[in-house]
Amino acid sequence: MAVVAGGVAPTRKRWRYLLEDRRVLGPVLIAPAVLFVVVVVGVPLGWAVYLSLTNAIGGSLSGKFVGFHNFKAAWHDHNFRNALENTLIITFAAQAIVIVGASILSHALVRDFRGKWFVRLLVMLPWAAPVSLVTIGWLWIFDSLFSIVNWTLKQMHLLGVVCGAFGIDGCGPSNPPQWLGNDKLAMFAIIVVQAWRILPFAVVIFIAGLASIPTEVDDAAKIDGASGLRKLFYVTLPLQLPIALVAVLFGIVFTAADFAVVFVLTHGGPFNSTQVLTTWAYQIGIESGSLGEGAAISLFLFPLLAAVTVLMLFFAKRAQVS
């Protein structure tokens, strides 16, 4: 009896003692999370790279090694080129809208005013709602027969103007634009939806950036006689810039890697004209069953994501210093 007690107590104590040491406790607390993430993210990522180098087809997890054949085959396919181009266009056009919108809106929302809570609720809606569901809302807005956009434009006698702006033949009040049935209009619709859903997130991060500017800086600027636009350009914007860039980089990843918006809104159509890398990878990898080539297509996202990550680290460091 005594032997057992004597044997257990010191080991326990030693464990206790070890856990008090922050050099031991730190890694012990972090390890489970890191291990889990490595297994659930690292393994599939490695597998995706492996698959992209094989001729694996649907229903299997391996195939014959074919080198860079899948990458070459994808690169020479005009549908892939188009998907790559669309991904870049949608991502950067949507981010341009988001930057302008978020800079204006965040400056207004950072102030206190009556009804702010309700306004903020309305502004947050697109971000809070599930993407695949709100895209159905847009599907209905752009409906071929009952589009509320077309109805409103018609009442305002602007249909002709819109048709002219996009240069669509035979389009007019009697033949309203088919927002999802014409390649140019469908691209425009996707950009609008992407910008719309990313904007609230960017506004939130921009507000965080504005709020993180110490009040001393404001006071100093006031004493130095800087006010209004001058303060905005020489004090507020430079200080806000690093964190705003972080928001933009996030926006790039969220848009470039998104699948739901294009899939629900256009399904890549009409005639594959609005495919993006993610939907094309799904089309080839799952619908056509060429798992290897699908993996290769989705990996084309990687250079973009890597560039964004490097920039993000850079700006995060800058933000920390200031």
Place this chain on the structure above:
Amino acid sequence: MDVLRAIWRRSGTWVVVGPFAIVLAFPFYWALTTMFKRDLDLYNAKNVPYAYNDAQGHAHWDFWNYMTFHHVSFLFKHTQYPTWLENTVLVGVAVVAITLVLSLPAGYALARLSGGWGQSAGVGIFLVYLVPPTLLFLPLSRLVAELGLRDTLWAMILVYPSFTVPFATWLLMGFFKTIPQELEDAALVDGCSRLRALRRIVFPVSLPGILTVVIFAFSLCVNEFIYAFTFTQSTSERTISAGVPNELIRGDVFFWQSLMAAVLIPSIPLALLYNSFLDRFIKGFTGGAFR
């Protein structure tokens, strides 16, 4: 001049904020209007879409006399929507539980216990959040099938923490950094062990932060589409994000009123939660590194 400036201060904000709020909330307003419309009202291109119309095509603004709950009750009685809601909540709760177990200790350790490499490890974990599901869904959908988890909620419960854990660890690290170290030191001096101080002092004090993480991690699960879509196939195992676009839309037949109800029902509570916890979210998100 001062008077003008005062007027601008009062109304200027609204001039800027108003149009943005209208555009951002418009799809939801249109969904709300649509879900209560009768077929003869909705499917007539001559009708005023913003109002409710009678059979003769006259617009009315006393909408309560011309609306119907038929399509909303159809959604709950004759589709699998209630099952999908239930599945979504099940998956969300299970994933949030796993997420907290893994990221509470990790977030704390990264905020307090680790030296120089702690910052890098924190940023490293966060960068994993940038590896998108669209890069991983092809191998994962095969792996899930190999493990026999295809068409089960377990597939999602197991895979979703891959993005909620990095996200939650980052937020929690931010929250823990804002808690004064003295609070813990006092407990340690009083003879508390570190783990006990963590359980008794740090976690209770950071409860609002933890609640924020719970809400945002849960909403990430509700939001997720491509895994939910590729891992499940039978109608009864879908969550709302995959079920509504793939099961309620069949070919060219759309039940717009029911669809819009299906869109609004999860969106409104999520938006209310986001709005209530937004300030805390900002604190945690930027508290991690950008300070």
